[in-house]
Amino acid sequence: MNDAIVDRFVSFLDASPTPHHAVATVASHLGARGFEAVRVADPPRQLPAGFRGYVRDEGSIFAFVVGNKPVVDAGFRVIAAHTDSPNLRVKPQPLQRSHGYVRLGVEVYGGVQVATWVDRDLGMAGVVHVKAGDSITSHLVDVRRPVARVPTLAIHLNRTVNSEGLKLNNQTQLPAVFALCDDDDGDPLRALLAAEVGCAPDDVTTWDLSLFDLATPTVGGANGEFVFSARLDNLGSCHAALEALTTAIDDGPVDHTTVVAMFDHEEIGSRTQRGAAGRALEHVMRTIMTNAVPQGPGTLSRALAHSFVISADMAHAVHPGFSDKSDAEHAPRMGAGPAIKLNVNQRYTSEGSTSAMFAMLCEEAEVPVQWFTTRADMACGSTVGPLLAAGLGVRAVDVGNPMLSMHSVREQCGSQDHGWMAAAMRRFLVRPKLG
Ligand SMILES: [Zn+2]
Known part of the structure; x- marks a missing residue:
């Protein structure tokens, strides 16, 4: 088990009691890796290839690395998650x-x-x-x-x-x-x-x-196989994305433009000024497009046609006392890797093609992968993925690590799954081409 990343995860949870604190914590980690604060209201006139920046907006934050190629040709690779918890x-x-x-x-x-x-x-x-x-x-x-x-x-x-x-x-x-x-x-x-x-x-x-x-986030279980904490949904995905981003940049520049978008307000429907159903991410993308060097002729729609979103939000692990609440063939376990979340009614945005993409990334990163669908006789949850897919017209997949006690004041997830999610996301950010 990669204990170092789990220790960093627990510290991240502890430092982030609210979305505003999560954003401050993310910004300080990004600042330490050379990311500069950018304001959409007054951006730098030029964003050269390799430029590392972030736009901070109360409880939402958007980190980016400008790609080597014009974004109209190489597109955005986006990891999206949410900072808020009930x-x-x-x-x-x-x-x-x-x-x-x-x-x-x-x-x-x-x-x-x-x-x-x-x-x-x-x-x-x-x-x-x-x-x-x-x-x-x-x-x-x-x-x-x-x-x-x-x-x-x-x-x-x-x-x-x-x-x-x-x-x-x-x-x-x-x-x-x-x-x-x-x-x-x-x-x-x-x-x-x-x-x-x-x-x-x-x-x-x-x-x-x-x-x-006030109970401190901690590693738990007989062999340290769990993390017990508040706010795992969805600081688990935020921290995995932060780890992926801050380690992917060590591999050097890539053609596509990387974006890690962490949204506030998912738990109340996302239809807010800085939520995933609002236009905050689009404004950041337009700012990057307008000011990035090199630029190519074309519009945001052309860039989005080359783009892909991984929407990461925690998933329901099978509960040992309530296993009848899970579909037996699609019941993620803790310690068995990230789950790809599917729903034919598009409560999750994953489809065969986009799921195959994530499964391939996991295989290349030597990460086990699981599959989640809700029981056919139960209603399905949702997250930021379908909102971004519909709002931007971009291909996307919904994934998440398995957890128990979702929306409790004290939740539980698997410790090894966290590093695995970060590794799969990292592979997404550094892979030269997608499919
Ligand atoms: Zn969530």
Whole structure:
């Protein structure tokens, strides 16, 4: 097992409690490898072959390496993933005082497994926007101590909890206990955030804050075969793509232009300014095309006709206690390699031709590959792949590493699969020709 990459993965997970932090973590790794920050609003006039850049947009980031050949001839090779995970977001006016407690009102972001969030030591992270003279400054904050908790009701008062499961009302029972009420009636959240940022409490104007489980990501299992962490969906794919990109550049320049796109907002449908159904990636592609040297005559549509997307998002591993939820012939196991995800109704964009391409990349990288389809009598999930394929008109394949407990506050995946995914992605980025 390649332990070094798993250690880097665990550190990456720990450093990235929110999409904004994931983007900051990715940007710092890219910066260390010579990638320069580029603004779509004001790009460098020339992007020479081999130029390494990234465009950062809040919780989304787009890294690229300009190819040796005009992108209209050699196309883009894109790996796409998402930075966001379902979690609890702090409301704009969150303080609720009752029965001697101050609670934080939360909104549920994406498809949270709500019951997994109870009785956890919760930190708080995100961005705080602060008034500074006549402008607003934004500050990343990462409050890494147990400031909040959603307590369960004692079993003596909830006798059916084991037979009927824990059910919470998101409005009345999910707000997190944050403090005890005191007499001065101050604002304990603003005070805490002001201390984090180093400003006056009154200057804290707004925030984009998430609660997160303080349990540290870790390698687990009898032989270290698992990773236990929050946010594996989909920081697992983001980190594999980052590893692929930062090692592929060691092989030297290639003809095609490489793009690694990490999108925010997948868990809420992607139809946002910087989501995969928006135009952020297209704007980055147009910026590269307009400013890349060498250029050839032609349009973005010609470049996209030469392009290919690997959309990577975690896959459902077969669950030993619920194996009837899987199709027996398409039930990925942990520790057996990445899965190619197929659905004839195109909830995943993979088809025979694009799946064959990924299987070939795996074979060349000596990576085992598995196949996933949902049971024919169950509904299928989806991800950024079909949105990019449809929005850009580009060939694509959906893949992902197997995991359990998807959308729980604490998830589980296989440690060896992570290096395998990175190796298959790396092969995609360095292979001279695709098919
Ligand atoms: Zn996902």
